[in-house]
Structure formats: structure tokens, C-alpha cells
Amino acid sequence: MPEAVRGLTDNPGHAPSWYAASARDRRVRPMLQGETEADVCIIGAGFSGISAALELAERGYRVVVLEAERIGFGASGRNGGQIVNGYSRDLQTIATRYGKDKATRLGEMSLEGAAIIRARVEKYAIDCDLVDGGFFAAFTDKQMRAMEAHKADWERHGHPGLEMVSAQEVGRYVKTGRYAGGMIDRLGGHIHPLNLVLGEAGAVERLGGQIFERSRVIRLEEGTPYRVVTEKGAVRARYVLVCGNAYLPPQLPEISGRMMPVSSQVLTTEPLEAGLAQALLPANYCVEDANYILDYYRRTADNRILYGGGIGYGGRDPKDITAVIRPNMLKTFPELAGVRIDYAWSGNFALTLTRIPHIGQLRPNLYFSHGDSGHGVTTTHLLGKILGEAVAGHAERYDVWSSLPNLPFPGGLRFRVPLTVLGAWWYGMRDRLGW
Template structure:
């Protein structure tokens, strides 16, 4: 089950072969999905003394966990004001605190288990238009109101010293956001989980689940009987649970990686080495790799189809911002699906008293998967208070029958693209 042909896969640490599930086994908890959510949940449960089995359809980190932009972003996809409107001021504050705990958890997991994944802090939200600067200033004010003091506004002159493009009017620097090698982070979590006794079966696609009083997951070659079941497939869960699938939509996101450059030339593009994203609705995000490549992402798609000229399209966009890379070739091009929700907030809940799920991180999953795993483990262990705060966030199904959901979303996306262009 090879990973997408990405720069991440080309620079991934060696991973042991994990055989498929064969036969019928039992475990305290069975987790469907070997990405960040499933792995962190497993680590947290194993630390509480529970036996855990993970069933992964492909390979550890095969989905969004091993393909994403590797950017660790503060908070949620929505501002605290929107969240207060859904759950009230007190729970909104709790959710903010949990999102901050997620970043601390991520750092602690990497330190505790010695995960080599190029973790680096520092992040820049870049403004292309005056209204972006206004929006970023408002965002900073909201963060300061929460007691978050790791941001500062930067003007045109300073931003040119941070990134080698004339495209931006300024931006918001966040010292509490950052970047990592996403696939190596996932692989490191798997090793940590196995060290705690977790069993991981790759090539073990779950074809059916029983979510009753004695939950069970079935593959083509075996089954796992458990006391609890956790659905952690996110955009790749398929039709195992139609009610929760209806509340997320897979969104394609894509990245190119250039050829290696001389160190001095690569470093001049982003002297500080921070991760950067603009604040268009259809955003572009990029960073410099440790081996002196430029990793440039964007081109979100809701159609379910990849553009045939994807590599060329992303390269053209990159050259709009960095024309000095015109003579540098593109060596890697890859993509994958993340799951978005209607309100762009993570969707956590229960299918039944024995079956939990987490999905729909809407672009903030590198960090938020950590806290999702922790609160699921707490709930399974009998302390559901923090899990239930997430579960109180209201979520609606995407409108329309299955065949019309994506076309409707594509039309909506065209409206936001028009706003970006204007």
C-alpha cells in the first residue's frame, strides 16, 4: 500500500511491515483508521491500560495525515465569535483552551517519543489586499481578548524581509503556529503506539461495522470484537456510517515540491524558514523544506476530480508570487482529501453509546487531531465532560442528494474564487 508519490514519502523514515488482520480477535477498543486521530486515541487509551487494535485500510498515514501541508495552525477554522453563537461564551472558551492544549500535546508527543519530524514554530498569515489587513487586525484583537499574546502585525517593509515576494501588503505573524513533516509525524506516532502495546493492522479495510452493545469491525479476512469502537477515517471513512458521512465533504488539496536548490538560494525565499499562508478563501500555503526545496500548496477542489494540468497550474500560481523560481523545475506533485464540515468546525460525537467518531477538521487537523484523540480516550474511560463540549457544536448535513452535493459546493466555491480575484 504505497503512499502518494510526495516529497513526504520520498523522505519518510523506514517503517516496519504491519500485516493485515487475519482471523477473529478481541480488544478493549477497536479503532478504524491509522491517521493522526486514530493513533493519538490509541496512545491515550493504551496509556490508561486498555488494549487497542487499529485497522488501517492502506498504510499508516496514507490519507490526509501523510499528505497535508504540514502546517500547525492556531485555533479553529472559525473565529471565537462564531463559535460563541453556536455553543455560548463558556463552552466557546473551553473549546479555545482545548485547541491550545492540542498544540501543547503535539509538541509533548514529539518530545516524549523522540519523533523526528522537523518541528519548527513560527507562521505568517499574509495579506494580499487592504481588507485582508483589516481582517487580520480583527483576528489579532480576538486572540488578544482570549489572552493569546504570540501574534504581531507586520507591515509591508517587514514582510518583504520575511518572504521574497512583492505580493503582500503585510500580515500577522504567529509564534504559536508552525510546521512539521506530516508523514514522519504519523509514522512516529505509530511506533509510539506499538511501544505501548497497540496492535496495528495495515491493508485491513473495514467493510462493515456493528455499533451495538457489543461493537465489532469486519474486514475481508477477519474481525475485531471490542467494548468500544472509534471511527477515525475522516475523509476516507467511506460508507461505514452514512449519518456521519453526510456531515462532511471531501476537499482535494494539492502540493508541488521543486527540485533541490542551492542552500543560499532556498533560504533567501523565506529567510526565517517559517511557514506561510495567504488569507484568500481559496488560499495558497508554502514553506521551505530542510533539503532546500520549495513546497507550494493550494488549488483546493470540491469536484472529486483532479485537474489534468495540476502540476502546471500550481507552478503558474507559484510563479505569480515567486517569478525568481522560473528556472527551477517541479519534481513532486501530489494531493489528497481532507474533510470539511458545513460550519468548518471539527465534528465529534457518538454513533451509539459504544461507538465514537471524530472528523471534519476543515484544514486544522495537524493539531486538533491530538486533542480529539485525548477527549475520545477520556470519554471511553468514563470522563466525557470535555468530549461533550465538542459534541455540543451543532453540525448539519450538506444539502441535497449525494449526486448533487459536490456540484452545489463547486458552484459555491466559484463565488468565493470570484471574491478572491476581485
Template sequence: MDLLSANDRPGQYPASYYAASARPLDPFPPARGALSCDVCVVGGGFTGLSAALHLARRGYDVVLLEAQRVGFGASGRNGGQVGQGQRVEQDALEEMLGKPHARDLWRIATQSVDLVRALCAEVDMPFHDGIIHADHRARHVPQSWDYADKLNTEYGYDKIRPLDVEECRHLVNSPAYHGGTIDMGAGHIHPLQFAFGLARLAVLSGVRIFERSKVQELDAGNPTQLRTPDATVSARYVVLGCNGYLGGLQREVAARVMPINNYILATEPMTPEQQEDVIRSNVAVADSKFVVNYFRFSDDHRLLFGGTESYGYRFPADIASKVRKPMLEIFPQLRETRIDYAWGGTLGITMNRMPHYARLAGNILSLSGFSGHGVGMATLSGQIAAETIAGQAERFDLMAQVPTLRFPGGAALRSPLLVLAMLWYSLRDRL
């Protein structure tokens, strides 16, 4: 199944709130004929756009090939939350890799948030501070508080603090949560507007962007040859930033990065007072369930609520009803609130939920598998790809040294195993 077309119309953005509210980006032409460049970037999401931008600013001649439209995939459909740290907490990373390596990964992750903030300022769009981690079971709260204390004392990170049940329910007007933490060093953005902003910066820096230009073949060599339906691109270097939409282009990566679907709805606009009665201080929220519920408000006061599990790669016929159910479990007071938009998207996950960095050849880099933590890390990964090609590979190597195992059975068996895993974890979330 080709996930680039399984749930969407070719060349069209989904009917999402983001697509309806972002300042439109004029279409780019398809690639045609014989093209050559220093670097060919495959994928027009955060990774690819950031790589193209940072490479062009270093003086490289860059071609970016996007199979659909810029920001078409997870980069333009996600929850917009820019979390601190890696997708895996520092305790687990210390156990997996040792404290020095874990500290390096924390440093890299904080740099990803700094980069998104800086780029948001450059494209003149807001970055809103604050993400609450909300515990859906009282027994989880002490662990959350201990983790905040660890970050304070061992990592010198003083922007996260504990929330008791009273303050948590003051900030998030729901009986579902028992406490947690609030991290004011994290935040949230309009992701598709961010992608469009990166594309505009890239073009101003000289990047040649081509849409509706799916890479069908990639022949490694020096130079590497990439073929689309109407073009052949010859490149000294290649950056693959395809994440959940890689398909069969590179099977070694596909065996380690699994596409899964997730869903979001947007309510009708509320008044600023109504917004404050749901979530105070315009912070974002992500809860402690394995099948995470995540939510925040848009700049025009709509609740954007995401989550729910998906078995198989086809989007459900009624996404709004599917997502409305967990929304009402958390906010029963919104039962009469109208749903204006609902959409799905495909992201890439790995076995250990850490990004998969790989040198597929001396001149081909792949960076993907951000596991729901990609707004910051995918954007930074593009910058890391650029500096690696320029000869500074320290951050790339630190990320690549994190083992990302093949899914059992490779690409062929990942989907049925995912169904079993999601059924188990969704059951555990209810216990």
C-alpha cells in the same frame, strides 16, 4: 467512488516528497481471523494513531484497522502547518456559541498545538515555530490586526502580532501580500514522519496495527462487530477516525463531512541562502484567500507549496502544472526552479469548518471533518477519544455541542454543490 483507491495504488504511498523523505515504516500485516479487543480504532491517520496510543497508555487492549497504509491519507500528505485556534476564528465562534463556549474551544485548540509539540519531542523530530497569515488584499489587513489585538487582550495570547506591508514582504519575498500577522505559537512539521512516529509509539505501547484491512461492515452492539475482507473484530468500543475516507461506512457522518481534494508540490532543494531569499526565518505561510495558498520549506530547503481548487474526486493528470501556476503568481522569481514532486490528497470538511464529533451509539465515537486544520486538532481528537472512553467526556462534549449541519441533499448532492461553491469563492478571491 471509493476514494481509498480512486487516485492511488492499493497498499502504496503516493509519490510525494513526504514518502520519499520519511524514515520508512515496515508494513503491518492484514487482519485475519477472529479478533477481540477493548477498543477497535478505524483509520491509521493522526486521529486513529493518537487515539490508539493514548488508549494503550491507559491500559486498554487496542486494535487499529487501516484500509491502506498508516499515514496514507491526509495525515501523510498535508501542508504540515500546526495552527493555533480552531479553523473558525474566535469572533465567529463567540457569535455562534457565546463567549464562554468559544473560550473553551480556544483552550482546546491551544492544547492541540501543545500536544503536537510534545509528541514531536517524544519521537525526536523537529517542530519549527511560526506561521504568517498573509493578506492578499490591503483591505483585509486592518481586520487581521484587530484579530491579533483581540487574542492579545481578551484571550491573553501574546505570541501573535501584526505585520505591516514592509515587514511582511521582508519575511515573504512576494509582491502578492499587503501585511497580516505572524504567530510564533504555531508552527510546522513533517506530517508523514509524525504519523510514523505515532505508529511506532503505539506499537511500543501494545497496539495491534493491521494495514490493508478495510472495514466493510460495522454492526453496532455490545460488543460491536467490524468486518474486513479477512477478519472479524469484536470490540467493546469503536473509534472512527476516517475523515475524508469514511465512504459509506457511516452515512450519518458522511452527510456532514465532505471529502475534497487538495494538491502540493515540492521544488528542487535550494541553498539556505536561496531559502532565506524566499521566506525568512523558516516560518510557514498561509494566505487570506478562501481557496488558501499555503507554503513553507522542508528541512532540506525545498519549497513545499499547496493549494488550488478541485472539481470532482479524480486528481488532475498534471498536478505539478496545476500547483505551479499559483506558486508563480506569488513567487515569479521561481520560474526556472525545478519541480521534483507533486501529489494530491483528500481531506474532510464540514459546512461550518468545525470538526464533527458524534456518539453514534453508546460505545461508538466518530471524530472527523477537520477542514484543513487537522495536524493539531486531529491529533488532539485522538487523545480526547481516549479520555472519553475512559470516562472523562468534558472536552468531547464541548466539541460535540458545536452544531455541524448536514450538507443539503446529504452525501448525494454534496459534490455538485461543492463545485458551485468553489467556483464562486475562487471568483471572489480574484476580485
């Protein structure tokens, strides 16, 4: 089989992904040089930072975004492109941990991230291959029962788009014999994530915001205003939002010590004959399975199969991404045995101990958001908007999120990876044994 593509020359500064190869906006924004002023300086041009920037720009704030690499360089431009509603922990778990009132409030917001994406795609005419519909696949009867309970809990919080799928009906959504059934979410969907964040960044710029690439923050000088220093420039701003997530440098240990980078791997096939692509995924829904270490996949606009999975705690990548992901793809779709793999890449997301995002304030007017724990496409859009609301003096929803415990990993930076790997091994064994 031909080797997967490992590098791109036409969109430098990005991972060697199909997203980078098919990005609609390849402009390289300028590096910050010299001093400038803003109402708000945002560190990080991924979904969280750009979502906050767009919320603030729409409210009339002068916004400057500083990005160490390129817009969407991290997880925002590398993920599976799936619009998955909710959080990495279900609302019943949230109620058990934090109380019924917190679960109710978070439940009220749990569909908003997807709604924000759809509203911005329409408002700013962002071409990002938006398709509605998602399918959660169950391997066992136990997973089906868990989905039924999940559906009932969602519906108590106002989610109208869920429907259980029997084993006999799975073929409407995915042509495979692997699953015992599943659940569809009509409010889910999929997008080209890099084109989405680039389109949102373009909207920020049209509203007067400035975005500087290749402008890594090396120092934050406290004062009124703050002075955010890069290698060749600085921004003076009353408010600073830290939105670096898994790619945040260690200048702020209060944040970096309470999350762990985790890598996930993705590949895409060559473009398939349109009839084959449609036969494999007839409804064109995105799919993710119910295992602890899950697979996720979908069709792309040019009829590739994009397939992801794997996990690397601490952000460690396998030597051969294709060798890790392709066997799982062939278990699902043996029809793809002779198909070429065109792109294979990896990217990190930020995991928290609770698997619930952290959002808060380190010092007056210095806010942060990170740790979406694998559900970042929608949650980042929600929390970026909530950061913008807090800056604008509307902190009611921010207060709900910031009140949730922000806990360090047991064992500190040295032992967080082996302890988490041990836990993942246990849950992975349960998946394999059907417990």
C-alpha cells in the same frame, strides 16, 4: 521543464509524494488475520485515530488500530505540514453561532493541538523536522484589518504569540512583493506530517498497541462487544472509534452523508541551493495567505520549496497538478522559474457544512470524529485525545464538542458539490476584486 515524479516504487501504498519518498519508517505492518480482542478498536490510522490510540495506550487500554491502506495514507500523510492553531472558523464566529460560553470553552482548547504535537515529539523523540513559527499573508488592507480583529479576538482567549507585520517587514519572512502585510504566530510551525504520524504510531506499538495495515473494515456487527470485521479477520472490542475522515467508506451513512471530501494539491521543487531557499523564506516560517482559496508553502529540511493550494470539491483532482499549482508558486517566487518540480500529489480532507469538526457518538460506545475542514494537523490531535478521554470516563470536553450542531449539506449527496462550488466561486471572486 522535466515532468514531475508521478510514482514511487520504494514505499508502496502511499501517494507519490515527497513525504512518502522521505519517510523514516517504511515498515509495512501486517494485515489482520483471524480474530483478536481489544478494549478499543480504532478505524483509521491517520492523526485522529493514532492520536486517540496513543492517548488510550498511555492510559493502559488494549488498543487495536485498523487501517485500510497504510499509516498516514490520507490527509495526515499528504498535507502541507503546517501547524496552524485554532479552527477553520474564528472564535468570534463560533460565539455568534453557538454562544459565548461555547466560544470560551473552544478557545481554551484552541492552542492545545499544537501543544500535544510538541509534547509527543519531545516525549517519544519523533524526528519529523519540527520548526516553530507561522506567517499569515494579507493581499489587501481589508485582509489586514480582518487579521487585526482576529489577533484581538485570539488575545482575549489567551493566545500570546501573535504579532502584526507591516508591508515593509514582510521580507523578514518571505521574499515577495505580493503582500500588503500579515501576521506571525510564534506558536505555529511546520513538520513532516507523515514522519510525525509514523512516529506516533511507533509510540503506540511500544506501549502495547497493535496496528494492522491493508485491513479495510467491511462490516460492523453490533453487540457487547462490537465485532469489527475486515476481509480476513475481526476485532471484538467494547469501544469502537471511527476516524476515517475523508477516506471513510460508506458503511456508516450517518457520518459520510454529513461531510464532503475536498482535494488540495501540493508540489515540491528539486532541492535548492541553501542560500536561495533561505533568501526566499528567511525565517523558515510556514506561510499561508488570507484568500478564501488559499496558497500555503514552506521550506523543507532538504531545502525544497513545498507549495500547495487549489481545491477540488467532492475530492476531484485536476489532470495536471503541476499546471495548477506552479503558476501560483511563480507569482510568489519568480526566482523559481527554471527550477525542476520533483513531486506533485493530491489528497482529500473532510469538509463540514459549518466548517467546524464533528465529534459524537452514533450508538453506545461507538464514537466518531471527522470534518476538520482544512485545519486538521492540530485539531485532529486535540480531538483524538478528547475521544480517548471520553472512553476513559472523562467526557467534559467531549460534551462541549458533541453538543455543536452536526448538519447535512443542502441538496444531499447529489447537490452538495455544485452548491459548494457556487459558494466558493462567489468568495473567490471577492478575493480577486479585493472586496
